[in-house]
Amino acid sequence: MDFNRDGQDHEQNNDSHSDWENARENWDKWQEEQEKKNWDKWDSNASHSSYYNQPTHKPYDQGFSVAAVCCGLLSITLGCCSLSLPLGAMGILFAALCSRKNKPLSSNCRMGLYLSIFGCIYGAVSLIYLIKRLGDPAFLGGSL
Numbered sequence: 001m002d003f004n005r006d007g008q009d010h011e012q013n014n015d016s017h018s019d020w021e022n023a024r025e026n027w028d029k030w031q032e033e034q035e036k037k038n039w040d041k042w043d044s045n046a047s048h049s050s051y052y053n054q055p056t057h058k059p060y061d062q063g064f065s066v067a068a069v070c071c072g073l074l075s076i077t078l079g080c081c082s083l084s085l086p087l088g089a090m091g092i093l094f095a096a097l098c099s100r101k102n103k104p105l106s107s108n109c110r111m112g113l114y115l116s117i118f119g120c121i122y123g124a125v126s127l128i129y130l131i132k133r134l135g136d137p138a139f140l141g142g143s144l
Contacts, residue, residue, distance in 0.1 A: 064098035065109035067091075072115025076122060082130075084123025091116025 071091030075084045095113035099105055105113070 062108075064094045065106050065112055068094035068098065068112025068116060069108055070112075072112045072119055075116055075119025079119065079122045079126055082123070082127065084119045084126065088116045088118075088120035088123055091119065 068091045071087045071094060075087035075091060078084060078087065091112055095105070095109050095116060098109045
């Protein structure tokens, strides 16, 4: 058995030295991983960053929720033209398409759903009123 001047075994000293090198390599690997995770978010020239750090993709349901709101508004405003039922049904369909599992509806989608339901009810009531009035001879210009 060989001893150094401190009285320690050379093999033990080599093991501790290799442990130190392994620890240093592991530390370097960990730092590199952290640097990859924590990229400079304000660097607009980086390929993984966007200008002012805005998201580069559109939110999942934005298009359908805007379509639901538009159809809901049009179903209410065009209720007198008997377009309220188809537009309201399309608004309800768009609101159903923007819903996701276990997630609440966005505010735009919820508003489009409410407007479309109200437009459908308004269209059904106006259609019933029109059918009743068409059966009335005074409405058609006949004499009483």
